[in-house]
Amino acid sequence: MDxxxxxxxxxxxxxxxxxxxxxxxxxxxxxxxxxxVVATALNGAFxxxxxxxxTPLSEGDRIEIVAPRQGG
Amino acid sequence: xxxxxxxxxxxxSRLLLGTSxxxxxxxxxxxxxxxxxxxxxVSLRREGARVREGQDFWRLIRDLGGxxxxxxxxxxxxxxxxxxxxxxxxxxxxxxxxxxxxGEADTLQPDVFGLVEAARILTxxxxxxxxxxxxxxxxxxxxxxxxxKVLMPWGAPIGSGQGLNNPFGLRAMRAHFPDVPLVVDAGxxxxxxxxxxxxxxxxxxxxxxxxxxxGDPVGxxxxxxxxxxxxxxAFLSQPMPPRDMAAPSTPVLGKAQLV
Numbered sequence: 001m002d003x004x005x006x007x008x009x010x011x012x013x014x015x016x017x018x019x020x021x022x023x024x025x026x027x028x029x030x031x032x033x034x035x036x037v038v039a040t041a042l043n044g045a046f047x048x049x050x051x052x053x054x055t056p057l058s059e060g061d062r063i064e065i066v067a068p069r070q071g072g
Numbered sequence: 073x074x075x076x077x078x079x080x081x082x083x084x085s086r087l088l089l090g091t092s093x094x095x096x097x098x099x100x101x102x103x104x105x106x107x108x109x110x111x112x113x114v115s116l117r118r119e120g121a122r123v124r125e126g127q128d129f130w131r132l133i134r135d136l137g138g139x140x141x142x143x144x145x146x147x148x149x150x151x152x153x154x155x156x157x158x159x160x161x162x163x164x165x166x167x168x169x170x171x172x173x174x175g176e177a178d179t180l181q182p183d184v185f186g187l188v189e190a191a192r193i194l195t196x197x198x199x200x201x202x203x204x205x206x207x208x209x210x211x212x213x214x215x216x217x218x219x220x221k222v223l224m225p226w227g228a229p230i231g232s233g234q235g236l237n238n239p240f241g242l243r244a245m246r247a248h249f250p251d252v253p254l255v256v257d258a259g260x261x262x263x264x265x266x267x268x269x270x271x272x273x274x275x276x277x278x279x280x281x282x283x284x285x286x287g288d289p290v291g292x293x294x295x296x297x298x299x300x301x302x303x304x305x306a307f308l309s310q311p312m313p314p315r316d317m318a319a320p321s322t323p324v325l326g327k328a329q330l331v
């Protein structure tokens with residue numbers, strides 16, 4: 001079966017989502033983040049932007065997508 | 073006066089200002105400008121795909137044009153803090169990180185063990201670490217051994233506005249590390265607190281709530297800038313030693329005999 005046609009159930013910022021994506025870069029595009037300034041982590045580990053396309057996703061993965069915010 | 077230097081970068085202002093809790097983005101911008109701060113602290117938080125709060129905020133910060141010091145606020149373990157720092161370095165394009173590893177929820181005091189561990193990892197990865205720590209001298213030594221070239225002891229618990237809870241400890245730290253840039257970070261409520269820390273010889277002050285939660289944040293930002301400048305100049309001017317008993321300031325000699 002084509003990986004892209006079989007959505008994965010993953011956790012995106014703590015919310016369960018079904019995403020048709022084989023890797024992290026595809027997931028960001030599918031989730032509408034493609035043009036946003038964000039950083040990512042997969043299962044608690046940082047994934048640099050340049051590595052997103054070569055970072056495969058699996059069922060149940062936890063993705064964190066963060067952006068600049070107010071801070072002290 | 074000699075400039076403030078962190079990791080080879082020099083700054084005229086000795087106030088580092090947080091960007092959180094202001095009544096509006098416009099007031100945040102105006103307060104930063106009024107404060108004269110050249111370094112602002114920021115954080116990373118989850119970004120929604122539709123409501124992209126972070127993108128607008130980042131534009132506002134870039135427009136201010138100063139240096140950005142990202143924090144690891146809210147992290148309770150070295151691992152979490154390290155991952156947050158790695159994400160911050162990519163987004164903000166800076167090796168600087170204000171390292172917070174929180175150990176206790178009520179006081180928000182640092183977990184100094186996790187702090188040293190994270191500082192060591194991050195320094196090895198090329199980060200320039202600004203550790204939020206206590207005034208404990210032994211922890212400070214460990215942080216320096218881990219590669220930190222700045223130390224940021226708390227004045228009081230974050231957001232408490234209590235001022236300098238342990239002036240003795242802060243004075244001892246200054247005396248113990250005469251050549252390390254020291255920043256009082258957290259707990260400052262009034263310009264007089266910031267001024268007192270500067271009079272002790274601290275190099276800079278990092279604060280947020282005291283400005284953001286003032287009735288007039290812009291006015292308070294200006295007041296802090298002046299308090300910090302006054303304290304710095306007082307320190308450089310070598311304050312007189314205090315004494316227990318009175319000493320007349322007007323000459324005794326030459327006073328007319330009127331009785």
